[in-house]
Amino acid sequence: EDDDDEEGTLEILNHLHNNRNCLVVYINVDPIKGNLTPRDAALQQTLEPDLIKYSDYEIVVMDDARVYDKKSPRNWEDTIVFSLLHAVCHAKAPRVTVGAPETFTTLGRETSFLSLSFGDVMDAAPLASKLCGDVDAMELRTDLLNADITSDRREVLYQLQTLREMCRAHVTRAPAVPLPNSELLLEDVMPVVYTVRTAHQAGSWPDDEEGIEGMFELLRLGLRGSVTVLDVESAWDPTQTDELLTLAQERYGSTLVLGSHHVVGNTEPTSLEEATELFAKCGLKGRAHAAKVVLSPVTEEDGSLAHEASRQRDADIAANSKEEVLIPNISLVLQEMGQQSRVLNERFTPVTHEALPFVAAPGQLSARELMTRKISQRLITPRRYTILGHMIDYSVSPQMHNAAFEACNLPHSFVRSDFETVEEFVGAELFRSDTFGGASVTIPHKQDIIPYVNILSDSAKAIGSVNTVNAVYHEKGSASWNEGNDGDATKRRTLYGDNTDWIGIYNPLSQSIATATSTRNNDGTTTATRGTILILGAGGTARAAAYAAQKLNCDILYYNRTPAKAHKLATVFGGTVLPSLEETVVQSAMPYLTDRILLTAVISTLPAAAEFTLPDYLLVEGNADMVVFDVNYKPFITPLLQQAEDANLKVVRGSKMLWTQGVKQFEMWMERNAPYRIMKSVVLENCLPDTK
DSSP states (O other), X not given: OOHHHHHHHHHHHHIIIIISOOOOEEEEEOTTXXXXXXXXXXXXXXXXXXXXXXXXXXXXXXXXXXXXXXXXXXXXXXXXXXXXXXXXXXXXXXXXXXXXXXXHHHTOBTOEEEEOOOSSGGGGGGGHHHHHTTOSEEEEEGGGSOHHHHTOHHHHHHHHHHHHHHHTTTOSSOOOEEOTTSSOXXXXXXXXXXXXXXXXXXXXXXXXXXXHHHHHHHHHHHHHTTOSEEEEETTSOHHHHHHHHHHHHHHOTTSEEEEEEEOOSOSSOOOHHHHHHHHHHHTTTTTOSEEEEEEOOSSGGGGGHHHHHHHHHHHHHHHTTTTOOOOOEEEEEOTGGGHHHHHHOOBOEEEBOTTXXXXXSTTOOBHHHHHHHHHHTTSSOOOEEEEEESSOTTOOHHHHHHHHHHHTTOOOEEEEEEOSSHHHHHTSHHHHSTTEEEEEEOTTOTXXXXXXXXXXXXXXXXXXXXXXXXXXXXXXXSTTGGGOOEEOSSEEEEEEEEOOHHHHHHHHHHHHOOSEEEEEOTTSXXXXXXXXXXXXXXXXXXXHHHHHHHHTTOEEEEEOSSHHHHHHHHXXXXXXXXXXXXXXXHHHTOTTXXXXXXXXXXXXXXXXXXXXXXXXXXXXXXXXXXXXXXXXXXXXXXXHXXXXXXXXXXXXXXXXXXXXXXXXXHHHHHSSXXXXXXXXXHHHHHHSOOOO
């Protein structure tokens, strides 16, 4: 209403943003399209510089009710809520450090991103279903957008929002985007690569002094738009580049920085030494999460030069590992002479699509052309994966993983291996073949497989069982050749044993529970109380549950029909064994609670055939926040879950554990993001009760 109110609002924003380090999102309503009154529009114009200054992310509101997909129209509110939720999930995601495994998963093996070449993203809307199907991310080439868009910061941000919204109904390979410590998880977010390619770097953006200033401003807009990958050219002003990277590190830690350099217009071939140095330069002094070098060919021999330089750069880093860390490299050569470089490139290859008006860079291939050439040249070996167990006709793993391979256009297969003993399996053709890629191991072989793997993960050692085997092959002459443990004279392999069962338990629980509560004392103070998890059963899956409960920092109670087995778990993971579930027994095991028994979660690893249910006293109103987790995924509704639902408690089904641990298995095997929504939908299709 007056200047004092405006100053007070800005003081509060300044305090929240700078002193309290709060996440601040600016909802920027377009004054014309958003139908602001003249007074509100004038107020917005006055406050906007400070609103931008005291916020990290920005969402643009234009009340124009765009329709992206007539088959699945969304209302105006839904699109804004989606943008807001995505911004919050992105902002709250863990910071990704340079060289971290997450970087190699996001920019994974045999992944690709589509370079859009439209002046307005809306022009791509009719093609969205075709464009999204074969790729892992979309590249917004802001330098190719119409001038009336790039001159208006709201329009640029809105293009970014439009691209995500346009892709929502059609994403197939997107990873899940969770909000930490929350049940919120977005499954339909297309990752976006945000690029401002300058004229002397094979792009269209002016690279005079004014143009470079505008480029850095657009890059800052990309950060505010919560992009997955920010392409930062390595050729420009070091001071401005440093300021941008500092901003990205301090406020946008979940955005990956891709340092890039394009060599264009050269008449002399680039040497291997020069190309290798360009990869070092694109590391942006250790601040880039990945490096991209694109060369121009002068002779036919130049087609593989970028790939050779990438390998040389990796070798240099390996020899200097105390000073530098390995990062993903993207190595390309332009023009038709350079198409083979795209086939040789192992990670995050830019591609085009037949439906686009023109390619964003000369020599680009479509995603399917790229994969066809890789397979025909045997750069990708079709691998065979399997589920190892006994009496496993019920297993949904083959359907889940085969659907994931198909969604990612990978030539692999997943079959069942039903054997009474592990010895039968390791003597079989599949395990001995050099096409064996790995195994998902289930009962009764999770312990018996251990002697046949070469390296155990920390989690597998702690849990004492393996549910995932990963076969890694080493070519003769490669740096990892000596790490191979068996194989023929030209190829060796190492078998890694891991356990993803605990992740299938940990992730859903971490989204559903509060692991610590506060108890109010008589003197008015509060005391933090650790959460308590009751584990039913004492077999291999119970060990994974106990490991997950440890990671959740919870106290553990065990109940098993044979207490001696439960005592073995308590010895390894800590906790208390209950001889029964009588109320007085459970109460005595929880002395820190004096009035009623409050459990954080119950995890049942008992067979579904046991038809176990909880004593009624655990289902009282005071336990309304308790989560009941049943690891069985068939039947979909067990008596325990039905009991919990009838008491209005939160439940986690075994089907969620199945696809969660399966996603992790896929990522281990493929070294790339898993198609989360595809894997989830296949599991549910095969687990939901038949309603016919």
